[in-house]
Amino acid sequence: MKQLLYSLLLKLLHLLFTCAELVYGAVQRLMWQFSRVPVTPPLADICANGQQLAKRPEHLGVIIVEKDICWQTLADIILWSTAYGIHYVSLYDRSGRVRAGSEQQLRPHLERRRRALFGAVPCTVSLMEGGAEPGPTANGHSGDGDGQYHVSVALLWEPDGVGDMVAAARRLCSEVASGARRADSIDRHMFGDQLRAAAAWPDPALAIKLGPVRALLGYLPWQLRLTEVLDAPPRRPLLYRDFHRLLTAYGGIQQRMGT
Amino acid sequence: MAVNMTWISDKKLTWYESVCMNVLKTGQVPRHVAFIMDGNRRYAKRNHIEKTEGHARGFTKLSETLKWCRDLGVTEVTVYAFSIENFRRPQSEIDGIMNLAREKFELLLKERDKLSEHGVCIRFIGDLSLLPADIQRQTAEVMLMTRNNKAARLNIAFSYTAREEISRAVRDVAAGVSDGHLWSSDVTERLVEQCLYTRESPRPDLLVRTSGEVRLSDFLLWQTTHTCIFFTEVLWPDFSIWHLFSAVFTYQRNYDVIQAARADRSLRRLQHSTDGLLPGTARPSDSMTRPGDSAGESLDSTDSDSECAADDRVDSASQSAAAQKRVQSFLSHLDAARWGRLESLVAEGS
Numbered sequence: 314m315k316q317l318l319y320s321l322l323l324k325l326l327h328l329l330f331t332c333a334e335l336v337y338g339a340v341q342r343l344m345w346q347f348s349r350v351p352v353t354p355p356l357a358d359i360c361a362n363g364q365q366l367a368k369r370p371e372h373l374g375v376i377i378v379e380k381d382i383c384w385q386t387l388a389d390i391i392l393w394s395t396a397y398g399i400h401y402v403s404l405y406d407r408s409g410r411v412r413a414g415s416e417q418q419l420r421p422h423l424e425r426r427r428r429a430l431f432g433a434v435p436c437t438v439s440l441m442e443g444g445a446e447p448g449p450t451a452n453g454h455s456g457d458g459d460g461q462y463h464v465s466v467a468l469l470w471e472p473d474g475v476g477d478m479v480a481a482a483r484r485l486c487s488e489v490a491s492g493a494r495r496a497d498s499i500d501r502h503m504f505g506d507q508l509r510a511a512a513a514w515p516d517p518a519l520a521i522k523l524g525p526v527r528a529l530l531g532y533l534p535w536q537l538r539l540t541e542v543l544d545a546p547p548r549r550p551l552l553y554r555d556f557h558r559l560l561t562a563y564g565g566i567q568q569r570m571g572t
Numbered sequence: 573m574a575v576n577m578t579w580i581s582d583k584k585l586t587w588y589e590s591v592c593m594n595v596l597k598t599g600q601v602p603r604h605v606a607f608i609m610d611g612n613r614r615y616a617k618r619n620h621i622e623k624t625e626g627h628a629r630g631f632t633k634l635s636e637t638l639k640w641c642r643d644l645g646v647t648e649v650t651v652y653a654f655s656i657e658n659f660r661r662p663q664s665e666i667d668g669i670m671n672l673a674r675e676k677f678e679l680l681l682k683e684r685d686k687l688s689e690h691g692v693c694i695r696f697i698g699d700l701s702l703l704p705a706d707i708q709r710q711t712a713e714v715m716l717m718t719r720n721n722k723a724a725r726l727n728i729a730f731s732y733t734a735r736e737e738i739s740r741a742v743r744d745v746a747a748g749v750s751d752g753h754l755w756s757s758d759v760t761e762r763l764v765e766q767c768l769y770t771r772e773s774p775r776p777d778l779l780v781r782t783s784g785e786v787r788l789s790d791f792l793l794w795q796t797t798h799t800c801i802f803f804t805e806v807l808w809p810d811f812s813i814w815h816l817f818s819a820v821f822t823y824q825r826n827y828d829v830i831q832a833a834r835a836d837r838s839l840r841r842l843q844h845s846t847d848g849l850l851p852g853t854a855r856p857s858d859s860m861t862r863p864g865d866s867a868g869e870s871l872d873s874t875d876s877d878s879e880c881a882a883d884d885r886v887d888s889a890s891q892s893a894a895a896q897k898r899v900q901s902f903l904s905h906l907d908a909a910r911w912g913r914l915e916s917l918v919a920e921g922s
Contacts, residue, residue, distance in 0.1 A: 471837060475761060
């Protein structure tokens with residue numbers, strides 16, 4: 314009897330939380346509907362904001378754990394990062410929706426938003442899958458990065474995580490089997506160099522999580538060693554001010570590196 | 573301040589803590605919880621005490637937290653006690669931590685009967701060769717002493733980083749290939765996982781990090797890809813049962829979506845196994861769900877060990893019987909070598 318009561322109490326607690334989340338979400342959406350949408354500042358102001366940050370990540374990760382992908386949010390994050398001088402952005406969705414939708418969804422959004430923000434200013438965005446060579450860019454340039462603004466974007470999914478580490482292990486073992494390598498040459502420095510996902514990129518210093526799930530669902534586990542993980546607010550598309558707040562919050566974080 | 577000098581706390585819960593615990597226990601309880609116990613030094617600074625006293629209070633909190641986990645029904649706990657990176661701290665602080673470790677590990681040896689009574693197996697995970705020789709012997713003795721305890725397991729990550737763990741596991745596998753115990757085609761995710769320090773353990777269901785930091789700091793990077801992560805601002809010595817209840821409640825609220833992702837992952841690995849199909853092995857399609865089945869049901873996602881079972885099915889589907897035999901033989905050999913090293917350490921010290 315007691316167990317039944319406890320169980321009912323727990324179900325009630327979860328139900329209350331779910332209702333509270335739904336009501337809060339509905340109220341927020343109503344407020345967004347009727348409030349003035351803050352205008353995204355012009356490019357010069359965004360660049361100035363980026364320069365004023367206490368620190369900027371060299372590589373920004375975006376971990377998508379929400380049911381519906383907001384392509385405009387992804388395009389905006391890429392372009393705002395470009396304006397901030399961030400040269401590497403990885404977009405991760407465990408099931409590969411971002412990779413699958415890169416041509417039909419992401420590129421058109423990127424092109425539209427790039428024209429709106431950068432206008433005639435050259436901006437090079439190189440989309441690549443995992444560690445593949447960069448493909449044609451959103452604005453048709455070859456992606457050789459000779460514009461002032463350039464960013465490489467890796468489109469990642471689950472096999473780029475643990476799967477990449479296993480593939481690297483298998484390659485190393487083949488080299489050992491053929492006598493091309495000694496087993497005791499494998500250490501954490503050389504193993505990291507064997508990984509292909511975001512190969513030769515710096516580790517992501519910051520990852521922005523889009524969605525309410527409290528898990529990273531396989532995002533680049535090796536590279537995630539010291540990554541700060543911040544949750545984006547639920548509003549979609551993400552507002553520039555929210556992006557700036559996240560980067561500002563990152564700027565205030567001090568890493569002690571074990572010391 | 574009286575310090576709780578025991579690993580097995582028997583501090584009783586208040587009636588309202590008991591009620592809340594019983595309510596939570598009617599839902600999903602994580603089987604394996606990992607803790608990054610951060611904040612001892614900031615706690616010491618805030619309370620104007622020495623850093624070593626802050627670490628000592630952190631130990632007291634660990635003892636309490638283990639009791640709460642036992643009461644909740646958590647059967648495995650992994651704690652990040654000391655990172656390889658922490659060797660960069662001032663020598664005086666490292667010496668203080670090592671002295672505290674000696675004291676606490678000696679206490680573990682003295683509490684042998686209590687550990688047996690509660691069936692607690694202790695495992696130290698990390699590059700223990702970096703530790704002072706006497707601490708290495710202590711850790712070896714504790715692991716040998718508790719190896720047959722099966723009710724619960726405490727993994728103490730000491731001189732540990734995940735990258736060292738993963739690269740060491742790959743090195744061990746490569747050594748197995750070099751020695752002829754394995755073929756390179758035997759290398760699978762499950763094999764590498766069985767060579768990690770946390771072999772035989774289910775992946776953590778819940779990871780708690782205190783002190784407001786929002787990173788993993790090179791802790792269980794391989795094992796926590798699909799773990800519910802709970803970051804909290806509280807400093808470790810101030811961690812309370814209510815923070816633990818919040819973490820477990822958060823785990824429950826994220827349980828379904830994370831389990832679905834885990835099941836999905838196992839199914840995708842089965843479908844896209846890169847191990848290659850050998851003649852006579854089961855085709856992946858034989859193990860796939862029928863249309864209309866939910867991945868969760870077919871992979872029994874209600875059991876937190878289902879991921880290990882699913883991983884075994886992935887390997888079985890694509891490996892020959894000979895390959896499986898090689899892998900089992902290699903793992904037994906590796907296990908025997910590890911226990912042999914521990915026995916040598918203890919023998920050297922006696």
